[in-house]
Amino acid sequence: MTIKDIAKLAGVSVSTVSRALNNHPDVSKEAKEKVLAVVAEYNYIPNTSARELGKSSSDNIGVIVKGLSNPFYTKIITEIGSKIEEAGYTMVMQQIGISDDEVMTGALMERDKKLLGLIFLGGRLDYSKEEMSRITVPYVCLTFNNQYGTLDKSEYSSVGIDDNQAAYKAVEKIVNTNRKKIAALISSPNDGSISQLRYSGYERAINDFGLEKNDDYIISINSYNIRDAYEGMKKWLQKGIEINAVFCISDNLAMGAMKALREANKRIPEDVAIVAIDGIEASEYMTPELTTFCQPMEEMGQQAVALLVGIIKGNKKHKHVILPTIFREGGSL
């Protein structure tokens, strides 16, 4: 079943079919109806590849989501979707694995889908100029920026939180409860990723508040996984190092840690307090509810689309938006 068959069946030319299918104004009502009837009858579906190929332009905005199942992306994606639609564009989304190459995927998608712009939801923090030259449409980095890379600020946009600052505030909250032995559950202190950013906020706070700087307090698990956090914490607790709080770089890690603490008969927050960053839904249902600094998901999605659309329309320039986190008071502090 191709457009040709439909044309024959409807007794019109292929271009008329194409026009009818694409809601072009210059088709007679009769022709359109006839075509649509045949299309319905034969359950005809146009071939996307051919369509994409033939078209000279599109109204597509690409969204590349890095990391299957990052629970905390869901809301952002929903928001992005509706905002893109609202602005009159079409969202083309693709999910890739945590270790897949988003730049390559983006470059491919850009050409295939004739994108007008691109949103990277999650990605590395150290892109090089050369690497990103493969992307030739405007793009915005969402939930991250190019902190450790060599990109020119004027060549891309970003929307996110101030990770260092969020971590700082988390530690500050803990300090305010008069706890001084504050451990940090992190992925790595120097993996060039979000963990490093947040860890350095922790370090800064420890310094600023004149707390004991203790390498024994650093629980580095090289993972963002809840189970690894649980096991890492469990192992670490066996060392018997005394603490009365732990700052976790993410809600996920905190959830793992809480279980380990519980099993070690530490009461939360009486014996050990916990504060994290992210604000995913699940952590709201822990016992006690996790105290955390939430990323403003909806607004992040909104801003990303707004920036990109502004640039696509040609009247705005690239910008870097830092949104404030929202403190969610649970019972873990």
Added chain:
Amino acid sequence: MTIKDIAKLAGVSVSTVSRALNNHPDVSKEAKEKVLAVVAEYNYIPNTSARELGKSSSDNIGVIVKGLSNPFYTKIITEIGSKIEEAGYTMVMQQIGISDDEVMTGALMERDKKLLGLIFLGGRLDYSKEEMSRITVPYVCLTFNNQYGTLDKSEYSSVGIDDNQAAYKAVEKIVNTNRKKIAALISSPNDGSISQLRYSGYERAINDFGLEKNDDYIISINSYNIRDAYEGMKKWLQKGIEINAVFCISDNLAMGAMKALREANKRIPEDVAIVAIDGIEASEYMTPELTTFCQPMEEMGQQAVALLVGIIKGNKKHKHVILPTIFREGGSL
């Protein structure tokens, strides 16, 4: 940058470029190297649409995932991916919203990507024969089947658990602890979806075990959302109906319910026990850990691919596999 440009730059014909790029055997080493060098230098990326269009066949197996962020699909997807690869095929995955039409998406994908077969991860339980006639390649329904539809068993495959039975066993477990007032937290008793299936298992058990059948015990929230479960349960608890256990049709709902119970000062499991079905990761980190019947995610993915590949290769017939759930003993019972 098209294949033509590369051909010119490399001083060969387009067909040679195509062959070099697709690892065809009939290209001289020199030609291939020259082409690859030019490709690397100019960062050329072939256009997928054109590729797809030109090709007469593919080795693609489509996977349509219904429901953004269903936490419990992640593992299955990973498994499917590696099994498809292992079998020498290529996975083409697409995520769609919970209310999007997977059949339409499948029909489109089938033609665009020249699929050999299709796996629906999540979907409706009531397909009609006519509706599914739009899918002309073999397909398997994963995590669901056609319980409420009119499909011919011999025309498709399915892999899943026995939802009714799982619910029955969950209630049985509860009964074994001598609790007799067992509520059911469900989405709906008759929405023609998984909730109905599991609810009827609950009903069957209630009957079989001669327990009090009480409409007051049915907590129907019309949602699969954790927050709705929390709020629904909270509201329901205000009625003051006495119970000593609640069977939840999913881990997610159970997580919401636990929080509501806790806030109502009900101890779990002393005052109210909880048993659910699914076995997602997060529920393992609740306090107490959720007692639940796990879906065997890895094996489900494996079986789905195995069935589909068997059919694609032409030596096997459609089959309906029901996998046993795995009891996970937590502390909520």
Added chain:
DNA sequence: CTGAAAGCGCTAACAA
């Protein structure tokens, strides 16, 4: 082993 050329199914001028 290589190149020329005919499609793949559609869109978009251009004419009519």
Added chain:
DNA sequence: TTGTTAGCGCTTTCAG
């Protein structure tokens, strides 16, 4: 308002 036709960028015969 319609039909004709030339691409879109690639793959794949078919000759050579």
